[in-house]
Amino acid sequence: MPEPGVVVLILSYNGKHLLDDSVSTYLNNDYSNFSICVVDNGSTDGTEEFVSKKFPSVFTLRLEKNLGYSGGLNEGLKYAFGEKKADYALITNNDVKVDSKVISSLVSVAEMKTEIGFVTGKVFYYDNPDVLQTVGKKEHPVLWNGGHIGNREKDCGQYEEICERYFADDIYTLVKKSLYEKVGGYDTLFQFQCEEFDWQVRAKEAGFKIFYTPNAKIWHKDSMTIGKVSAFKAYYDAKNPMLVILKHKPAEYFKKFFWWQFWKGTVRSSLVYLKSFKPGISFKIWQGFFSALMWGIKNKRITLKHIF
Incomplete structure (x- = not known):
């Protein structure tokens, strides 16, 4: 065979x-x-x-x-x-x-x-x-x-x-x-x-x-040391994990995820980059966070049964 x-x-x-x-x-x-x-x-x-x-x-x-x-x-x-x-x-x-x-x-x-x-x-x-x-x-x-x-x-x-x-x-x-x-x-x-x-x-x-x-x-060929975090990467790191949750998980799970992502993934991360004099990356983190939320609201056909 x-x-x-x-x-x-x-x-x-x-x-x-x-x-x-x-x-x-x-x-x-x-x-x-x-x-x-x-x-x-x-x-x-x-x-x-x-x-x-x-x-x-x-x-x-x-x-x-x-x-x-x-x-x-x-x-x-x-x-x-x-x-x-x-x-x-x-x-x-x-x-x-x-x-x-x-x-x-x-x-x-x-x-x-x-x-x-x-x-x-x-x-x-x-x-x-x-x-x-x-x-x-x-x-x-x-x-x-x-x-x-x-x-x-x-x-x-x-x-x-x-x-x-x-x-x-x-x-x-x-x-x-x-x-x-x-x-x-x-x-x-x-x-x-x-x-x-x-x-x-x-x-x-x-x-x-x-x-x-x-x-x-x-x-x-991926370095063991932490490399540069680009504004591009910061945006999608903030946005896409939330999109997956919005697509697939129920409301109770989303609420738990939302507050973790808001405080640890967004507020704390953006402050770290502000203190490091990288306001562009901080801005992209917030932009990614709100972009995911807006996608969820606009696509209620997908997320209505879960969240909105």
């Missing part, structure tokens, strides 16, 4: 300099029935030319304009499950290096049960290759989407069990075709932050499960 078909989707916007590691290590995988698609999200750095010259076996899906994270990957999912008729799509960041058994390890778990819709594995820090960034995500009693399991822990074999996870980051995630056919792809309301969270919530509501395997390993 042939192996299930997999399309690896690497979204890239002006990330030509990152593709060498990610594409070459995926090409070295021991799985036989897979192809790679670089989704060029309106890049202006010559990504398409670079890929076609250096990796002639890799297909580049060229988008004429940047559709954002969700929009770009949705085009990739259409290609994978539509044109390529793949059984699975493996969504992955472009700033990674992967183990040679990552695809086979993910697929073997996905094939265990029909209700397994997402599979992820270990993510290590690229610059600290034995230190974990995440092995899945846990539930938070107020924020719902909790922190990373295993973050900054040295891998000493403490996460060696194949198991179900509450949520998972989509630094890399294997997606089953039946899930995509039933719940669709990303909601483009979430262009940055919480896009995978919302997708996983919808998938779980449809009966699918998220699984983790310790046998899949990648190394992510």
